[in-house]
Structures are given as C-alpha cells and as structure tokens.
Amino acid sequence: MDGFLNVAVSDAFGGRSVIQLWPAEQGVVGRNGRFAHFLFVAQVVVMRAGIENLIEQVVTGLGFELVDVEFSPRGRLLRVFIDIERGITVDDCATVSNQLQRVFEVENVDYDRLEVSSPGLDRPLKNAVDFERFAGNEVQLRLTLPINNQRNFVGVLEGLRDGAVVLTTDKGEMQFSLEDIEKARLVPKF
Secondary structure, rough: OOEEEEEEEEEEOOEEEEEEEHHHHHHHOOOOOOOOOHHHHHHHHHHHHHHHHHHHHHHOOOEEEEEEEEOOOOOOOOEEEEEEEOOOOOOOOOOOOOHHHHHHHOOOOOOEEEEEEOOOOOOOOOOHHHHOOOOOEEEEEEEEEEEEEEEEEEEEEEEOOOOOEEEOOOOEEEEEEEHHHHEEEOOOOO
16 A cells, blocks of 8 residues: 555446545544545535536537536535526526436436526636637636735736736736636626
8 A cells, every 4th residue: 555545436427536535654544533524525526526527518518608516515506607609598597407407317416406597797717718718808817826915906808828818907918827817707897
C-alpha cells in the first residue's frame, strides 16, 4: 500500500470512482471512525458530478446550453439554468423541466424540487466559450486571489488572447488566467 486510503465510491448512475484520501499511516484514519464525514463528503461530490453530467446530457440533447446547476445545501433543491441563442421562453423551461423529471425518475435521483430558468441578464460566464461569445459586453470578474489588493474588476470583455481573458478597465487592458477567475457575470444594461 502506498500510504493513502483508497476509497471506491459508487455514484447514483452505476459509475465507480476511486478516491485517494489522507495518508493512512499518519493516523488520520482510525478504527474509531474519525474519518467517516470525509467519506460522506467524497461520495456527495461524486454524486453531484454524476447528476450534473446527466442534466447536461438531457439539456444539450434538447438543443439548449447548460449554463449552471445549483444544489441546495442538503441537495433537496436543484436549480438548472439553460440558454439558447434566441433566448429562453417559459415553454422552453417547461420542456426541460418535464424531461428532467422523467429522467430523474428512471435514474432514481432523489430531490424535492426542481427549478429550470434562464440565466438572467447578469448571466454567469463559466468557460472559454462564454468569454469569446460575450466579447464586447461589460462584465464583472472576481478573482480567487487579489492582484495589487484588488479581487473585483469591471470592464469591457475583449475575449480571449493566448488562453487568458482580456478585460479593458478604466486602468487599461488587463489579462486574467481562466483558472484565476472565481466568478464572472455580465453587467446588465437598462
């Protein structure tokens, strides 16, 4: 054994993952069950990833883009945000909601409430495609770590350059690595 605790975790869809946890030889894992809550957290993370993949398959299969999925703290509420170039209608939300309910029943996904909606005017930007698609729009970025004691930036999105997000602010042009961006949203214009 390499000194780590290897845990096999099954998700709700029959998939299995092996997760390496803290070194067992350092006494972190004992027979007294001190480590049990970490095993539960690992299982929840794998299950949520499986549910997100399932949701993405359904949403893209219906011709929509999956923008985001939110879980309530206990996982009883699922919020699904969808988009399409022409904009989202109430009928689109109902179509996706009905299809997800059917799939969740077949796959035994346990939840109390499902909400499907558009991402709104302040749409989050999650991946490289979003930063290219919304070039020319005003955005607000929050970084994981500050640059010169500043984490929040607002400016016009110029797109991507060499894999970095380019933003024109009142201080000039700035570049941010995608990995350094904690959150990004469009700034709505009224």
